[in-house]
Amino acid sequence: MRNMITLINSVLRGSKHSPMRVAVLQLLKVQSEYADMTSDPDPKNTTPSAHTTTNSDSITTDWTESLESRDQFKAATALTESETKLRTVTAEEPVVDPALNERLASAPVVNPSSPEKHTDWTEIVMSHSSFKAELMMDPVLEPRTTPHPAPPTGGSQSAERTSQRRPENVPSQAGESGVAEPQLAGSRAVVSARTYVDFTPQASFDIKKCDVHKLEEGPPVQALLTREEGLQYYRTMQVMRRMELKADQLYKQKIIRGFCHLYDGQEACAVGIEAGINRTDHLITAYRAHGYTLTRGGTVREIMAELTGRRGGIAKGKGGSMHMYAKNFYGGNGIVGAQVPLGAGVALACKYLGKNELCVSLYGDGAANQGQIFETYNMASLWKLPCIFICENNKYGMGTSVERAAANTDYYKRGDFIPGLRVDGMDVLCVREATKFAAEHCRSGKGPILMELQTYRYHGHSMSDPGVSYRTREEIQEVRSKSDPISMLKDRMLNNNMASVEELKEIDVEVRKEIEDAAQFATTDPEPPLEDLCNHVYCNEPPIEVRGTSPWAKLKSVS
Known part of the structure; x- marks a missing residue:
């Protein structure tokens, strides 16, 4: 005035x-x-x-x-x-x-x-x-x-x-x-x-230096962020956060049933990895898959409808929380650690077909002790497969801390002869730069590389786990206040005049409305009919007969 x-x-x-x-x-x-x-x-x-x-x-x-x-x-x-x-x-x-x-x-x-x-x-x-x-x-x-x-x-x-x-x-x-x-x-x-x-159109930020294993140098310690990228990352992470909080609410209302593993707190991992690879690259993960389903092209409506078992879900309502799929995204897998050898198989296909593509294979710190993962390391290194093995270390395998579950908690060194990186998984820019570095390593024909993302989950392991019996509420609150991935990005953008408080609040309002609309769809969309039970067993195949529960049951599968 x-x-x-x-x-x-x-x-x-x-x-x-x-x-x-x-x-x-x-x-x-x-x-x-x-x-x-x-x-x-x-x-x-x-x-x-x-x-x-x-x-x-x-x-x-x-x-x-x-x-x-x-x-x-x-x-x-x-x-x-x-x-x-x-x-x-x-x-x-x-x-x-x-x-x-x-x-x-x-x-x-x-x-x-x-x-x-x-x-x-x-x-x-x-x-x-x-x-x-x-x-x-x-x-x-x-x-x-x-x-x-x-x-x-x-x-x-x-x-x-x-x-x-x-x-x-x-x-x-x-x-x-x-x-x-x-x-x-x-x-x-x-x-x-x-x-x-x-507003400032772009700015350069200092990021945490990555620990390296069998590498002469690691990713850069500075990351360039444009205003457009920052707003995109912020919005995507907010969608993930609000979507998981809504899923928690629907589960407690008994609208979502069965297993449900939430991803809030780990948003920087999914967004940073997606920003560091191409859309034509491939990705496979474990059962904590909602965030990756979103970054790989799934919509909030499809994800929420899949959680409630509706026909409009991304897997037609037949997969649920642990089994979601999209273009170049192979789940969502319920068996602990089984997705790692599957990811190596996808990487083998990329090399066999001569495409300049790679596969990102994710697993948790609990699955890192599975024997099949070490067998996969061996084959991937022998055949120099273009595969990025990523361990999302969120500190706890179900209810057991990493210190009580593993003698060696340096997961980025577990590949022994495979080069490794330990990355700050709460910083989306740090994850992005490390993923770009790993992708370049794989595309150059040097074989696989191993990344450990140090992150944290705010909820328990699953909805049956309150998450406070083996850790304190003060520990969770400390991570929220000091290392929250969304708050970290927000502070960087505001402090460097890359966005205004009002602009980010408007994004928050839009995200809440999107989540509420998706939840409304997920609770009103009809359930899939019984005749669709056996569909989509195979892809691009003529209809085949599927054995039913009795000799008189005649079911057919349509691709």
């Missing part, structure tokens, strides 16, 4: 023939007329007719105190009354003052850095009658924060601001108007002053 008053004073002290001065005086004249209309007719009543507005800092400004006295103001407007025959800006009315139009055409450029773009200040002033009608509804003007699309990115830049914040009401090179046009929103007129050009 103070900046607006300063700007008005500087304009009024300017050139007498300035079109911007003319426009401002016309605006103030309308304000004065409105004050006359709404003032108390009783001359004994000396209470000021003040119209106040409150900004984000709760600073109240009295409009009547910021103006000159009424006599001085009327004298000033009288001097320029002949010049204030501004046109009404509508599509059907022409300009009625040729002399004024000629002066506007030769008016000086407000922004000297953009000489090709002239601002016609009369076009941002509403007609006298329409503006007065708007003021009659509600004369209070408030700043409006409106989300804007991310700017195009490109080029490497440091964490320093790449665009300076402009003073309020000064037009930018992007061509937006310097004075926001009053708009009606219900009974209030609001003003938009901030655009996306105020």
